[in-house]
Amino acid sequence: MATHKRGHKYPGRLIVVEGCDGSGKSTQVYLLRRWLEGNGYPVFFTEWNSSELVKSATKKAKKHRMLTPTTFSLIHASDFADRYETLILPHLQAGHIVLADRYVYTAYARDLVRGCDESWVHNSYRFAVKPDLAFYFQAPLEVSLHRILVGRPELKYHEAGMDLGLSTDPKESFRIFQGLIKQQYDRMVSRFGLTVMDATKPILELQQEMRAIVMVDLADYGNHHVYKALEQVAAAEELAPAIEQQTEHAPVAAPATEGGDEK
Amino acid sequence: MSDRWSYYGKGLPYLPQEDWPGWLVVMEGADGAGRSTQNGLLKEWIEQQGLPVLDTGLKRSTLVSKEITKAKAGNLLGRTTLSLLYTTDLADQLENQMIPALRAGYVVLADRYIFTMMARDLARGASRSWLEQLFGFALKPDLVIYLRTSPEERLHRALDKHETLDFWESGMDLGLAADRYTSFLKYQALLQDHYERMASQYGFATLDGSDSPHQIHHHVRELATRTLKGGGLVAAT
Numbered sequence: 001m002a003t004h005k006r007g008h009k010y011p012g013r014l015i016v017v018e019g020c021d022g023s024g025k026s027t028q029v030y031l032l033r034r035w036l037e038g039n040g041y042p043v044f045f046t047e048w049n050s051s052e053l054v055k056s057a058t059k060k061a062k063k064h065r066m067l068t069p070t071t072f073s074l075i076h077a078s079d080f081a082d083r084y085e086t087l088i089l090p091h092l093q094a095g096h097i098v099l100a101d102r103y104v105y106t107a108y109a110r111d112l113v114r115g116c117d118e119s120w121v122h123n124s125y126r127f128a129v130k131p132d133l134a135f136y137f138q139a140p141l142e143v144s145l146h147r148i149l150v151g152r153p154e155l156k157y158h159e160a161g162m163d164l165g166l167s168t169d170p171k172e173s174f175r176i177f178q179g180l181i182k183q184q185y186d187r188m189v190s191r192f193g194l195t196v197m198d199a200t201k202p203i204l205e206l207q208q209e210m211r212a213i214v215m216v217d218l219a220d221y222g223n224h225h226v227y228k229a230l231e232q233v234a235a236a237e238e239l240a241p242a243i244e245q246q247t248e249h250a251p252v253a254a255p256a257t258e259g260g261d262e263k
Numbered sequence: 264m265s266d267r268w269s270y271y272g273k274g275l276p277y278l279p280q281e282d283w284p285g286w287l288v289v290m291e292g293a294d295g296a297g298r299s300t301q302n303g304l305l306k307e308w309i310e311q312q313g314l315p316v317l318d319t320g321l322k323r324s325t326l327v328s329k330e331i332t333k334a335k336a337g338n339l340l341g342r343t344t345l346s347l348l349y350t351t352d353l354a355d356q357l358e359n360q361m362i363p364a365l366r367a368g369y370v371v372l373a374d375r376y377i378f379t380m381m382a383r384d385l386a387r388g389a390s391r392s393w394l395e396q397l398f399g400f401a402l403k404p405d406l407v408i409y410l411r412t413s414p415e416e417r418l419h420r421a422l423d424k425h426e427t428l429d430f431w432e433s434g435m436d437l438g439l440a441a442d443r444y445t446s447f448l449k450y451q452a453l454l455q456d457h458y459e460r461m462a463s464q465y466g467f468a469t470l471d472g473s474d475s476p477h478q479i480h481h482h483v484r485e486l487a488t489r490t491l492k493g494g495g496l497v498a499a500t
Contacts (some may be wrong), residue, residue, distance in 0.1 A: 015458075053330060053333075053334055053340070053344075054327075054330065054344075054461045055347070056330065057327045057329070057330045059325060060326075061326055066325070066326060066355070067326075068275075068354070068355075068358045068359070069275075069277055070275055070354045070358065070400050071326060071354050071355045071358065074347060074350050074351040074354055075326070075327065075351050077346055077347050077351075078327070078348045078351055080338065080348040081341065081344040082341065082344040082345050084341075084343070085340075085341025085342075085343055085344055086341060112278075114276035115276060116276065117273035117274075117276050117399075118278075118483070119273065119396070119401055120272065120273040120396060120400070123393060123396035123397060123399075124347070124391075124397060126393055127343050127393070167334055177350060260349075
């Protein structure tokens with residue numbers, strides 16, 4: 001991946017992991033996060049489908065199976081937008097490293113499989129910046145299926161793609177659904193410049209590869225003001241253990257940039 | 264999709280193409296333009312003609328309306344998130360209430376549609392092309408009636424009715440002015456510009472909202488008669 005042409009003008013970095021369920025991406029992003037934090041980088045982690053506000057609606061809707069492909073797409077876009085506007089963007093503006101377990105590509109893959117129009121789905125997410133690095137953990141279908149299905153007694157309705165009517169058997173439906181999702185991911189590799197990781201490799205080897213790629217991308221990451229601000233916070237904490245609460249909110253100068261996300 | 268129905272954009276590609284026998288009539292206009300009065304009268308009249316009516320409007324879906332209300336009360340949401348939640352709400356109603364009603368031959372009477380949402384979002388700096396594509400799933404109505412009123416008229420009506428100017432209707436989140444009175448007028452003028460532009464772009468039937476409710480209803484009836492007659496069912500009175 002090119003280090004120079006960035007998809008946004010913020011001082012922060014956006015690194016995302018994508019892949020089918022059972023591809024091992026969550027483990028990898030967790031290890032990456034530990035490593036970055038251990039090296040003193042300001043890291044913010046966010047995952048799919050976790051906005052407090054939208055979560056209750058999504059949960060209710062899924063439970064009652066009220067969603068059509070369009071509302072399924074829009075409610076996830078709402079969830080993403082909430083996290084984007086309140087969490088991801090401010091961190092990027094402040095120069096932090098944002099790690100996202102799933103990003104817009106997850107929506108692209110799922111919504112297309114559910115029958116939405118491709119350009120319509122892409123447009124919904126147009127406000128989101130292009131990540132600096134997007135890792136796609138690619139595994140043969142049987143490998144990821146095996147990882148998920150072993151030791152799991154029951155699959156959730158939407159997780160198994162039961163709403164698509166592919167099969168009345170949840171496990172069979174899940175197989176077909178994951179296969180379709182994988183096709184979509186594979187299609188996106190060249191179009192969106194995804195960095196393909198061979199998810200069949202051992203965890204340690206994958207993590208080393210990932211760190212090497214990230215290190216190259218961070219070569220020109222020079223947010224000294226962020227380090228400094230965090231150091232000050234750390235120092236203040238040592239001096240006054242009573243006021244530990246403010247760890248996250250160092251007085252970081254956010255560059256006055258605005259509205260650059262809409263292409 | 265069919266001779267009778269089309270969408271503003273990509274539509275709902277997974278739905279079968281069918282000719283639904285119903286009608287979709289939209290009443291548009293800013294808050295205080297007299298929409299609900301006119302909708303009530305129109306519904307009454309259509310039912311008198313012997314056709315069933317489905318009443319709909321913004322923020323009435325079972326899916327996310329509660330979340331929107333909650334978020335607005337606390338002013339918790341970013342602009343894009345709020346747009347998308349409103350869009351989710353509309354899509355839910357369209358697919359789960361409006362289209363089934365059209366299929367069953369109802370007159371679907373919508374108290375506002377995508378246009379109010381677009382006007383609000385445009386006033387808040389959203390990209391026009393983003394909105395136009397986003398609402399590409401929306402079905403084109405048979406008739407869009409636009410009740411045109413001036414910001415000043417709406418101001419007096421709002422004060423008359425509520426004794427106060429609502430935070431959102433005054434566009435206080437935009438920071439146009441420190442006081443509500445000034446902000447209301449500025450914000451409502453912005454909305455007005457967007458409605459006017461859409462009126463020609465989308466072919467609204469524009470009515471003067473400063474006329475008496477009775478006069479307006481007369482015009483609304485004329486428009487509705489022409490539209491419903493196109494379906495060959497209603498005899499005008």
